[in-house]
Amino acid sequence: MVLISALFKQNRSWILGYSLGTSLYLFFLAAVFPSIQETGLIEGKLDSLPPELLEVFKIDPNLAMDNVINLLAGNYYGLIFYVLAILFALTFASRLMAKPVDSGEVMLYLAAPISRAGYVTASMVLLVIASGMLVGLNGLSLMLANVLFNLQIDIGLLWTLQLNAGLILVVLGALAYVLASLFDDSTRSYMVTGGIFALFLMANVFSGFSDQLDWLNALSIFSLFDANAQIQGESAFRSFIWLGGLLIVAMLLSYGRFTRKDLTI
Template identity: 40%
Template sequence: MMTIIWSLLKHNGKPITAYAIGTSLYLLMLAALYPSMMKSGLLEAKLQALPPEVLKAFQYDKVTGFDNVLDLLGGNYYGLIFQIIASLFLLSLAARLLARPIDNGELILYLAAPITRHQYTASAMIVMMIASTCLVLFNTFVLLLADWFVAGVSIDGMTLVRFQVNALFLLYAIGGFTLFVATLFDDERRAFSIAGGVLVLSIVLTIGAGLSEKMDWMRYGSIFSLFNTQQLLEGTGDLFLHLSILTGISLFFNASAFLGFRKRSLSI
């Protein structure tokens, strides 16, 4: 099975690397600019000038008193931006690993060899997890570099761990869901649009929940409510409960993908 995993990684290495490096460079840029933005007060002035609805949409829970670069990143990256990046990253990867090979008949080449559906599906799951882990590790490494070498940047280690562990488990859960949807259809575009529609709905529900206290119930319909940046910054909330729920979601959809793909007929 290692041969299949290596082959899938080789074919999908470029997009995985592009997302990991691209997001890491964005984090590095923000970290490098953080000291000068805090010194000039430009960031706080800009944020205070924005309408409250815009700030809530991007999940900025604070616009003053940025004591740590993670306070800035909590809204500028790990809020709405991270939700969109995570969704696009895992949607495209699931499509490349399963939906597209089913759609164009490429999967028949794998199954014609001494490779079973179990082996291929398990390999695709492992590649999804490896890709998610690489994205988080790259981001973590860049932030640690900024902490070590950029003057004026101070990152609390435990807060960084909370952010990255929660982000990793969120990626695992979304990856399991997107892979499961990719096993359901022969048409890549249909699989992409259905999984993408669910994730976009989750993002909309998260935004809607932040716009009004009366709409707070909407967050319970979104997986992104399990990645609360304000609670992660403050060290409050039920992190272990959120990680447990994300683990359950990941296991459920991965198991569903494994069992469902074994039984379905392929039009190839």
């Protein structure tokens, strides 16, 4: 608990930055939804955009924009969230693995003495806390907007989306942690991990351009978080199972890799 508390204090600025920043964005978007819905600006905007651009942002033109969650499916829980999740995971892996190893800071923890497995455990707990804070505050901000502006949000659907989003964040963070442990140079680690995640993102985007490219979905972890499909009634159970399995594998790799990693001062 002491190590977890220390790591949280060191990293709370970026954790709160992601959590509060995204929550304020969601709250204000929800707050103005009734006004823009009355003017018909949403439908007009969608009609004016080319289909290819709608695919990039994961906006379903057939989804009626009569609910704020439907609006958020394209204006947050699509490309915006995917990019945010990548940056979140890269920040976590850089701050908890790449930079501490690069600077020799992790050696101070191990001299405390703290075992390598203990450090990985504390890092993973912090990842869960950070992800939980982000999606938790996102959900609470939307619930507050729902009460203040009578948005009639489906609370069950809202928190299903938050749980799915939280799992994506944790899995990406754990994968980034594993990749960061492969390098002693934080810059190289950041570039390689960012490049791999960018490929995931590109595969997800291009898969929507044509039915012949549907197979690209299988190459992207982001296909396991499809807000439009969940809004239209598709169960998220399959996504949860896959993400849970990926998380277990990533965590095992984190322990296996870091406990055998050569560390230099």
